[in-house]
Amino acid sequence: MPSDRREIRGALWRTAAGQRGYFTAAQALEAGYSYQAQRYHAQHGNWAVVDRAIYRFREFDLLPGTQDDDLVRWYLWSKGRAILSHTTALSVHELGTANPSRIHLTVPPGFRRKHDAVVLHRAELVQEEIEQRDGYRVTTPIRAIIECAAAQVDQDIVDSAVAEALERGLATRRRLLHTAQRSGARAELGIERALRAAS
Template identity: 35%
Template sequence: MPGTAIKPSWDKLFATASGQDGLFTTEQAAEAGYYHQLLKRYVEFGRVRRVRRGIYRLVHYPAGEHEELAEIWLWSKQAGVFSHETALSLYELSDVLPKRVHLTVPADWRRRRLKVPRGVVLHHATVRADERSWFGAVPVTEPGRTLLDCAMTHLSPELLAQAFQQARSRGLVSPDGLAEISQAAGLREVPG
């Protein structure tokens, strides 16, 4: 029936937030029956906390190890995929310590005027479903795509060699796959 409000369901909101390190968006809250006014009251009563515009956190939900990534992913309307040095770090494929979070968003986002969160670097490209995996609550480029992205953006030769060597020794990318990545990136030989 049009115009009928959904009855608030804390269980539904909790289930959504649980899969996102305790975070949820205003749209997800509305899907669980928590519209603007009710959500505002929950903030006032201390049950939820506003993290950034349109993103909230369940106050009593345990902190997640990569909660800041879940927040950035929700900011991207769940369209982004963590990539480049951020993905290398998540996979522990080198000693890289990224100073900023790398997120690949759809190529057509180039035309959007966005206020990018501080410390986030956006890359614009298509990431196919077979090039994604999940790291906890967030999507991340799979190891082969991660190595290609890093090689294409000229990660230092030492870190790139270390990443290739670790991917090979841990069986994350086959030797043939590493050769294809090297060729696609225009490298003379397979690093590492």
């Protein structure tokens, strides 16, 4: 554990820089900040308190914000267990007209945390269904489309996402239909309708 103050700050800064300035109390502890030191920095305004045990370096507040800033926060809130999914993932991939008012996260079945700003979906995802972004994970474009169809999200949203995914080469008709068939009747019906609309 680094002992010099600059080394400690540098270690935490390197972690936070890959997370748009955010970090958890556990990450601060690992870098060398005791819980007492964490309270000091939060109380004196050196760190912005974002949520319970989640902070952000004040310097990052001066930078232009992006949608990704908030997404990193929710990834850390889940302690790295959540994957951004459904309409939130469509928005990340800039597919279609999805503009969710709440954050959609897919979490493991045993996940217990709750928050009013979050919609939780419980599932075990395989690595091929996940993309790593700067500070968070998100379902792939195909997975995002399929899970929206399975959840019976507004058909116009699914239609627009499918049309753009095909146009941008992010998916093929065959792959979408095959993946939907493996995901159940609701997903298959939603994708069939979207593919007809895109014809």
